[in-house]
Amino acid sequence: MLKTMSAPDEKEITPEEAPENGKGITYSGNKSETVNGKTKDATSVIELVCLAAFTARLVHYAKVIPRERFWKDPKNICIFVIILLSLVDMIIYGVLKASGFYAVRWSRVLRPLLLVNITEGRQLRRAFRSIRNALPQILYVFLLFMFSVLMFSLMALKLFGKRGLKTIEGRPYFTNYLEIVFDLYVLVTTANSPDIMMPAYNFSVFFAVFFIIYILINTYIFMSVFLAVVYNNYKKYLKEEVRKLVRAKRHKMVRAFGVLQERKGEEPVVSQACWNQLVRLVQPDISNAHRELLWSVSDDNNKGCIGKVAFVQLADLLNIQVIMMKSRPHPLKTWLPSLYLSSPSRLVCRMVQHRAFVYTYDLIILVNAVFIGLDEEDPLIANVEWAFLVLYLLEILLKLYSFEPRAFFSRHQFWNWFDTIIVITALIAMIINSALKLSGGYTSRQILDIVFILRILRLIRVVDNIKRFRAIINTLIKIGPTILTFGQLIVVVYYIFAMVGMELFKGKIRFFEANSTDPDKAFCGNPLLKNSVFAKHNYCKNNFNNVVSSFILLLELTVVNQWHVLSSGFTAVTHISARMFFVLFHIVVVIIIINIFIAFVLEAFFVEYTVDQSNLQSSLENKIEELELGVKQEKLDGNLVDAMETNDNDMGTSESTKEKPALMFKIACKRYKTVDGLLQRMFEADLDPEDFAEDEDFDPNNPSNLNFPNPTFDSV
Amino acid sequence: MLKTMSAPDEKEITPEEAPENGKGITYSGNKSETVNGKTKDATSVIELVCLAAFTARLVHYAKVIPRERFWKDPKNICIFVIILLSLVDMIIYGVLKASGFYAVRWSRVLRPLLLVNITEGRQLRRAFRSIRNALPQILYVFLLFMFSVLMFSLMALKLFGKRGLKTIEGRPYFTNYLEIVFDLYVLVTTANSPDIMMPAYNFSVFFAVFFIIYILINTYIFMSVFLAVVYNNYKKYLKEEVRKLVRAKRHKMVRAFGVLQERKGEEPVVSQACWNQLVRLVQPDISNAHRELLWSVSDDNNKGCIGKVAFVQLADLLNIQVIMMKSRPHPLKTWLPSLYLSSPSRLVCRMVQHRAFVYTYDLIILVNAVFIGLDEEDPLIANVEWAFLVLYLLEILLKLYSFEPRAFFSRHQFWNWFDTIIVITALIAMIINSALKLSGGYTSRQILDIVFILRILRLIRVVDNIKRFRAIINTLIKIGPTILTFGQLIVVVYYIFAMVGMELFKGKIRFFEANSTDPDKAFCGNPLLKNSVFAKHNYCKNNFNNVVSSFILLLELTVVNQWHVLSSGFTAVTHISARMFFVLFHIVVVIIIINIFIAFVLEAFFVEYTVDQSNLQSSLENKIEELELGVKQEKLDGNLVDAMETNDNDMGTSESTKEKPALMFKIACKRYKTVDGLLQRMFEADLDPEDFAEDEDFDPNNPSNLNFPNPTFDSV
Structure with a gap:
C-alpha cells in the first residue's frame, strides 16, 4: 500500500519563445521556410513531445490502476480531455493557417491545467480548491465593493461633471460615467492618487473630502475586509482539506494495521519484526539507529509490539526530521595526534x-x-x-x-x-x-x-x-516551501493571462534597442501611441510579444503602481474594452491571490510565535533525552540551526568528544519535510490524535482523497 | 466609588489657520497691526484660553484627588509639563519675534499629547501603549529590512553604476549610493514601479530579475512580515492591557462588594435593596423593568440576595445593550379604530x-x-x-x-x-x-x-x-467605533507631522487659483521648482502652508502613490535631507499605524466570524426567554437590526399585538456600547469569569490603572 509508484520522468512544458519583433507572423504550415515558421515548427514539435509524454504517463496510470477507479478520478479525465483538446486545436490551427485563415491557439490557456492535474500538483490543487471554495464569500464582498464604487462614481459625475474642470492633460474631468468608474477603480489600487484628485482639489478644498472618504472606505476598509474574508475562508477550507487528508492517511494506516496485525492477549498488535520490515520498505534509506529510535518511541513500554494508536503514528513519526550526528574525532587528530x-x-x-x-x-x-x-x-x-x-x-x-x-x-x-x-x-x-x-x-x-x-x-x-535576525530569517526560510507553492499558483495564473494577453496584444507594441534610430521608436512602433503617456514613460518593452516579457509585465501589473498607464497603452492600440483584461487580472491576482499569500505568511508567523512543538515531536525528543543520545541544546530560539552554530562544542571539537556517545540525535524542531507537515501543524490543535474511528463520517463522495491510491503517499 | 466625576466642559484645541499665502510672516508682538499679526494674535489668544481651560481642569483634579495620588499619575504630570512648556515657548517666541529674531513655535508638536493624556483619551493611550510595547519587535524586523535594502542598493550600484545608463529624464542611472538607497526604498512602497526598473530592463531582460527578486523579498515578504509582527505584538499587548483593565474593574467591584456585603448564612451577600440603590446611583436613567431583569439574571435562584460572583458581573451586565420595546397599538387604532x-x-x-x-x-x-x-x-x-x-x-x-x-x-x-x-x-x-x-x-x-x-x-x-450585504455592512458598522479610535490616533500623529512640516516647509510652495495669471504659477511660486516633476504634475496645492492642506498632503503620503514626487518637491525647495521627514512619516504611518489598523479590522472580522455570544449575554437572553418577555427573533444573522426590519410583525402592527405582553426586551447581540466591550469580548476566551482572587498578582507597579480612581468608570 505504501509502495512508491514511480512516475515516468518528464520535463515541464517549455514556454515557447515567440519572435521578439512580432512583425506580421505568417504561419505557413509544417514545411514553412521562414524564420518565424521555423520557431513555430520547433514549438509545435516540443508541444507534441510533451503531449506524448503526458499521454504515455496517462496510459501507464491506466494500466496500473483498476479501470473503474481510473475513470472516476477527475484528474485523469481532465488530463485526457486537455490532451485531446490540444491535439484538436493543433490540427485546426494547422489547417486554418495552411489555408490562409486567421487562427487562435486557444488550447494554450489549458496547459497550466496539466500542471495542476498531475499527481505531483497536490499542493497546487489544494490551493485552487481552497480558492474556489472561498469564492462565494469573496464574491459578496466584491459586489458590495463594486456597488460602493458605482455609487461614488455617480456622485462624482454629478458633483464634478458640470463644473468644466480639466485634467492636467487638458481632457474634460469626470464627465463620462464609465471613465469615472474606471478611474475610481484605479484609485482603489492607489495607482492614480493623488493625480485624479488634483483638479477637484484645486477647485475647492471641500472636494478633497469626497476623495478622502472614498479612499478611506474603498481602499482601506474594503481592502482590509477582502484580506479578512480571503484569510478566514482560505484558512477554513484549508483546515477542512488538511483534516480530510489526515483522516485519509489514518484510514490507510488503520487498514495497513488490519493487514499486519496479530493477536497478543486482548488487543491486536503489530510485532517489531513486522514493523521493521515495513519501515525498511517505506524508507529504504533510513538508518538502523534512527529506526530503533522510532521504535522505542512507538513502543514506549518495551513490550516488543505496538497497538493501533502507536502504529498509526508511524507516518507522522517518519515525517519528523531527525538529524543523526556521528560524534567523530577530527581527522587530523587521528592522523597527526x-x-x-x-x-x-x-x-x-x-x-x-x-x-x-x-x-x-x-x-x-x-x-x-x-x-x-x-x-x-x-x-x-x-x-x-x-x-x-x-x-x-x-x-x-x-x-x-x-x-x-x-x-x-x-x-x-x-x-x-x-x-x-x-x-x-x-x-x-x-x-x-x-x-x-x-x-x-x-x-x-x-x-x-x-x-x-x-x-x-x-x-x-x-x-x-545576530541572534534576533537569525530567528526572523529562519522563520522566513521555514515558510519558504509554502511560498514556492504560491509561486506555482502564480505561475499558473500568470501563464493563463500571458497566453490570453499574447493572443490579444502580440506585436501591437514593439521595443527598439537603445541604439536604434528607427523613427517609430518614439511611439513603440505603433502610431496610435503617438504622444501617449505609455510611450512617454518609455514602457515599450512592457509588451506581450513573448512569454518572458509577458510575465515581467504581469509582475508589474501585480505590483499595481502605474498599471493604469500600462493598461492605457494596450487599450490605445486595441480597444477600450481591453481594460477588462487588466481589471480582471487585478481582481484575480491582487485581490485574491496576493491576499492569500499575505494570509499564509501571517498564519505561518503566528504558528511560529504561538504553537509549541507537537506532542509527537516532544515525545520523540523525550525519548532521545531518555536514551542519553541527545545533543545538549541551548533552547535559544528552540531552533536547531542556531544551536548547532552557537554551541560550538557540539560539532565534535577535539576536546569534548570523549564523554559523549558516538552517535547522537537531534530533532530539526520546527522544520518540516513537506508543506503538509506545516499545514498539519498549523491545524493540529483541532485534530484529535486518537480519532480514527474507522472513519464512519469520512465523506466518500469526495473523490479527491479516496479514489486514487496516492502514489506519493510516502512523502506525506 | 462608582460615582461619576464630572469634568469641566471644554472644547478641543482648534488648529490655527495660518495665512494661505505664507509670505514673510512678521510677528510684531501683541499690539501688531498687520493682518498676519492679527491672525497670530487670534491664535495666541485661543491657545491661551485652551491652556487656561486645561490648567483649570488640572487644578480641579488636584483638589478632588488626594495629593500624593495626583502627583503619582504620569498623566497629570505630563499635562502639567506640557502646559508649562507651552507657556515658556509662547513667551520665548513673543520675545524673540518682538526683538526681530527668527523663532520656532516648537511646543505645538506637544499639543496632541494633551489629547492623549486627558482622562477621556483612554482608548488612545492604550493604542499608544500597545504601539510602544510592540516597537522592539518591529525594530528588529525593520533593521533586517533596512539591511536588505542597503545590500540590494550596493548590488545595484555595482551592477548598474558603470553601465552609463540614463533615466527617462536623462539623469545618470544608479550612480550615487544614497540616491539608490532612496530609490529602492521608494520601490518598496511600489511608488516608482516600474519606472525605476525600465532603464535596466531596456538594457537587458536579465536585469529585470534583480528587481523581481527585490520586490518579492522587500515588498511582498517583508511587508507581510511587518503586518504579522505588528499584528501579533499589538494583539499580545492589547490583550494584556484588557486583562489588566478587567482585573482592575473586578478588583474595584470586589471592594464595592466588601463595603456593601452583609452576612446571610455562610456566605457574604448583597441584598436586593442595596443592589437596587447601587444600580440607581450608577445608572439613573435605567428603567425599573430593565433593572428587575438584570436582578433576575444575577439572582438566578430567587434568593433575594446575590453572592460575590454575581455581584461582580454587574458592571458587565450593565454593559450589555438591552433594548426595551413597549408593544403599543398603533395610535390610529386607538383614535379611529x-x-x-x-x-x-x-x-x-x-x-x-x-x-x-x-x-x-x-x-x-x-x-x-x-x-x-x-x-x-x-x-x-x-x-x-x-x-x-x-x-x-x-x-x-x-x-x-x-x-x-x-x-x-x-x-x-x-x-x-x-x-x-x-x-x-x-x-x-x-x-x-x-x-x-x-x-x-x-x-x-x-x-x-x-x-x-x-x-x-x-x-x-x-x-x-439584500441579507448578505447587510451582514457585511453591519459588521463594518460594529467596528466603526474602533475605527474612530484609530481616527484619533491618526489625527494625533498627523498633527505632529503637520506641525513639523509647517515649520520646515511653510510658504515654500504656493498655490495659485486657476484664473490667476501670475507667471510664477507654472512653478508653484518657487523658481527652484522650474521644470520639476512636482510642478508638472500640478501638485502646487499639496503644501504645508496651513493645517488643512498639511493634513490632506499627509493623507496623500499615507496613500503612498507618488509620494516620492511629492517629497521631491519639498526637497527641491529646501534640502535633500528633507527626505528624512517623508521617509520617517512613511515608516511611522504606513508601516506601523496602517498595519495596526488592518490588524484590527482583521481581528474584528474574525471575532464576528468565530466567537459566539458571551456567557453573560446568553444567560441574559435565556432569562428574557424564560420570563417570556422576549421578542420572537429569527436568528438570521444573529443581529437585531436585521431581525427588527425583516420581522415586520415585531413592530407592533395592528394585528399581532394582542397576545404579547406590553413590554418586551431584546439584546442588541453583538453591539457594544464601548470599544472596551469589543476588546473584552475579543479576548474573553482567555479571561476566567471567576478569577478575581483578591488580585494578589495584580501588578501594583503599573500606575495607569490603580493610582487614579477612574472618573469615567461607569462607562467601562
Whole structure:
C-alpha cells in the first residue's frame, strides 16, 4: 500500500519563445521556410513531445490502476480531455493557417491545467480548491465593493461633471460615467492618487473630502475586509482539506494495521519484526539507529509490539526530521595526534571557537562593505579585495581545522555551505577575471557582475551572527516551501493571462534597442501611441510579444503602481474594452491571490510565535533525552540551526568528544519535510490524535482523497 | 466609588489657520497691526484660553484627588509639563519675534499629547501603549529590512553604476549610493514601479530579475512580515492591557462588594435593596423593568440576595445593550379604530408588510439610479425626479401607517432614520432650489450638490434589502467605533507631522487659483521648482502652508502613490535631507499605524466570524426567554437590526399585538456600547469569569490603572 509508484520522468512544458519583433507572423504550415515558421515548427514539435509524454504517463496510470477507479478520478479525465483538446486545436490551427485563415491557439490557456492535474500538483490543487471554495464569500464582498464604487462614481459625475474642470492633460474631468468608474477603480489600487484628485482639489478644498472618504472606505476598509474574508475562508477550507487528508492517511494506516496485525492477549498488535520490515520498505534509506529510535518511541513500554494508536503514528513519526550526528574525532587528530593536540594547535582551536573570532570577522565584513562601496577600478582597492578574499578563505580553513569537517559540512549547516560556496566561487570568478585581464586586457562584464554579487552576498553573514535576525530569517526560510507553492499558483495564473494577453496584444507594441534610430521608436512602433503617456514613460518593452516579457509585465501589473498607464497603452492600440483584461487580472491576482499569500505568511508567523512543538515531536525528543543520545541544546530560539552554530562544542571539537556517545540525535524542531507537515501543524490543535474511528463520517463522495491510491503517499 | 466625576466642559484645541499665502510672516508682538499679526494674535489668544481651560481642569483634579495620588499619575504630570512648556515657548517666541529674531513655535508638536493624556483619551493611550510595547519587535524586523535594502542598493550600484545608463529624464542611472538607497526604498512602497526598473530592463531582460527578486523579498515578504509582527505584538499587548483593565474593574467591584456585603448564612451577600440603590446611583436613567431583569439574571435562584460572583458581573451586565420595546397599538387604532380596522385599511397594511412591497421599491430605486445618471438639466428628467421623491415620501407614510410610529422611529432603527432623514432633507433642498430658481432664475450650486448627494445616498437602501450585504455592512458598522479610535490616533500623529512640516516647509510652495495669471504659477511660486516633476504634475496645492492642506498632503503620503514626487518637491525647495521627514512619516504611518489598523479590522472580522455570544449575554437572553418577555427573533444573522426590519410583525402592527405582553426586551447581540466591550469580548476566551482572587498578582507597579480612581468608570 505504501509502495512508491514511480512516475515516468518528464520535463515541464517549455514556454515557447515567440519572435521578439512580432512583425506580421505568417504561419505557413509544417514545411514553412521562414524564420518565424521555423520557431513555430520547433514549438509545435516540443508541444507534441510533451503531449506524448503526458499521454504515455496517462496510459501507464491506466494500466496500473483498476479501470473503474481510473475513470472516476477527475484528474485523469481532465488530463485526457486537455490532451485531446490540444491535439484538436493543433490540427485546426494547422489547417486554418495552411489555408490562409486567421487562427487562435486557444488550447494554450489549458496547459497550466496539466500542471495542476498531475499527481505531483497536490499542493497546487489544494490551493485552487481552497480558492474556489472561498469564492462565494469573496464574491459578496466584491459586489458590495463594486456597488460602493458605482455609487461614488455617480456622485462624482454629478458633483464634478458640470463644473468644466480639466485634467492636467487638458481632457474634460469626470464627465463620462464609465471613465469615472474606471478611474475610481484605479484609485482603489492607489495607482492614480493623488493625480485624479488634483483638479477637484484645486477647485475647492471641500472636494478633497469626497476623495478622502472614498479612499478611506474603498481602499482601506474594503481592502482590509477582502484580506479578512480571503484569510478566514482560505484558512477554513484549508483546515477542512488538511483534516480530510489526515483522516485519509489514518484510514490507510488503520487498514495497513488490519493487514499486519496479530493477536497478543486482548488487543491486536503489530510485532517489531513486522514493523521493521515495513519501515525498511517505506524508507529504504533510513538508518538502523534512527529506526530503533522510532521504535522505542512507538513502543514506549518495551513490550516488543505496538497497538493501533502507536502504529498509526508511524507516518507522522517518519515525517519528523531527525538529524543523526556521528560524534567523530577530527581527522587530523587521528592522523597527526601529536601535532593536533600540541598546545599551539589547541590555542588556535580555542581562538577560533571564541566569541571574539566571530566579532573580528563581523568587523572585517563591515570594513569590506565600505571597500565594496568605493570605486573598484582603483588598483589599490582591487588589491585590497584580494586581501579580503584571503581573509575569508583563512576563516574557512581555520574553522575546518578546529571543527570536524564532516560535521562542518553536514547537510543542515546551511550557513557553512553558504559561506564556503560564496567564497570559493568568488575566488574562481576573480581568478578567471584576472586571467582574462592579463591575457588581453579584456574584462568580461558578466564575470565582473558575478564577482560583485558574490562579494555583496558575503555581507549577509553579519546578519547571521545576530541572534534576533537569525530567528526572523529562519522563520522566513521555514515558510519558504509554502511560498514556492504560491509561486506555482502564480505561475499558473500568470501563464493563463500571458497566453490570453499574447493572443490579444502580440506585436501591437514593439521595443527598439537603445541604439536604434528607427523613427517609430518614439511611439513603440505603433502610431496610435503617438504622444501617449505609455510611450512617454518609455514602457515599450512592457509588451506581450513573448512569454518572458509577458510575465515581467504581469509582475508589474501585480505590483499595481502605474498599471493604469500600462493598461492605457494596450487599450490605445486595441480597444477600450481591453481594460477588462487588466481589471480582471487585478481582481484575480491582487485581490485574491496576493491576499492569500499575505494570509499564509501571517498564519505561518503566528504558528511560529504561538504553537509549541507537537506532542509527537516532544515525545520523540523525550525519548532521545531518555536514551542519553541527545545533543545538549541551548533552547535559544528552540531552533536547531542556531544551536548547532552557537554551541560550538557540539560539532565534535577535539576536546569534548570523549564523554559523549558516538552517535547522537537531534530533532530539526520546527522544520518540516513537506508543506503538509506545516499545514498539519498549523491545524493540529483541532485534530484529535486518537480519532480514527474507522472513519464512519469520512465523506466518500469526495473523490479527491479516496479514489486514487496516492502514489506519493510516502512523502506525506 | 462608582460615582461619576464630572469634568469641566471644554472644547478641543482648534488648529490655527495660518495665512494661505505664507509670505514673510512678521510677528510684531501683541499690539501688531498687520493682518498676519492679527491672525497670530487670534491664535495666541485661543491657545491661551485652551491652556487656561486645561490648567483649570488640572487644578480641579488636584483638589478632588488626594495629593500624593495626583502627583503619582504620569498623566497629570505630563499635562502639567506640557502646559508649562507651552507657556515658556509662547513667551520665548513673543520675545524673540518682538526683538526681530527668527523663532520656532516648537511646543505645538506637544499639543496632541494633551489629547492623549486627558482622562477621556483612554482608548488612545492604550493604542499608544500597545504601539510602544510592540516597537522592539518591529525594530528588529525593520533593521533586517533596512539591511536588505542597503545590500540590494550596493548590488545595484555595482551592477548598474558603470553601465552609463540614463533615466527617462536623462539623469545618470544608479550612480550615487544614497540616491539608490532612496530609490529602492521608494520601490518598496511600489511608488516608482516600474519606472525605476525600465532603464535596466531596456538594457537587458536579465536585469529585470534583480528587481523581481527585490520586490518579492522587500515588498511582498517583508511587508507581510511587518503586518504579522505588528499584528501579533499589538494583539499580545492589547490583550494584556484588557486583562489588566478587567482585573482592575473586578478588583474595584470586589471592594464595592466588601463595603456593601452583609452576612446571610455562610456566605457574604448583597441584598436586593442595596443592589437596587447601587444600580440607581450608577445608572439613573435605567428603567425599573430593565433593572428587575438584570436582578433576575444575577439572582438566578430567587434568593433575594446575590453572592460575590454575581455581584461582580454587574458592571458587565450593565454593559450589555438591552433594548426595551413597549408593544403599543398603533395610535390610529386607538383614535379611529373603525377606520383603521376596516378591510381596505387592513389590506393596505398587509400590502406594505408584504415582500413584494420591498421588491417594488427596490425596482423603483434602480430605475431612479438610471434617471440620476441622465442629464438633470432636461426638464422632463427634473420632473421625473419630483415623482420619485413623492414615491419615497409615500413609502415612508405607508410604513408609518401600517407600523407603530414610535417603534418605527425607535433609537435602533438605523435604516428607518436614514431613509426618512435623506428623503426629508432632499425634499427641503429641492424646494429651496426650485424657489431660488423661480425667484431669480438662479441655481445655487451648493444646494444642487447637496440634492445630488442625497439623491444618490438614497440608493444605498437597495443594499440594505439584500441579507448578505447587510451582514457585511453591519459588521463594518460594529467596528466603526474602533475605527474612530484609530481616527484619533491618526489625527494625533498627523498633527505632529503637520506641525513639523509647517515649520520646515511653510510658504515654500504656493498655490495659485486657476484664473490667476501670475507667471510664477507654472512653478508653484518657487523658481527652484522650474521644470520639476512636482510642478508638472500640478501638485502646487499639496503644501504645508496651513493645517488643512498639511493634513490632506499627509493623507496623500499615507496613500503612498507618488509620494516620492511629492517629497521631491519639498526637497527641491529646501534640502535633500528633507527626505528624512517623508521617509520617517512613511515608516511611522504606513508601516506601523496602517498595519495596526488592518490588524484590527482583521481581528474584528474574525471575532464576528468565530466567537459566539458571551456567557453573560446568553444567560441574559435565556432569562428574557424564560420570563417570556422576549421578542420572537429569527436568528438570521444573529443581529437585531436585521431581525427588527425583516420581522415586520415585531413592530407592533395592528394585528399581532394582542397576545404579547406590553413590554418586551431584546439584546442588541453583538453591539457594544464601548470599544472596551469589543476588546473584552475579543479576548474573553482567555479571561476566567471567576478569577478575581483578591488580585494578589495584580501588578501594583503599573500606575495607569490603580493610582487614579477612574472618573469615567461607569462607562467601562
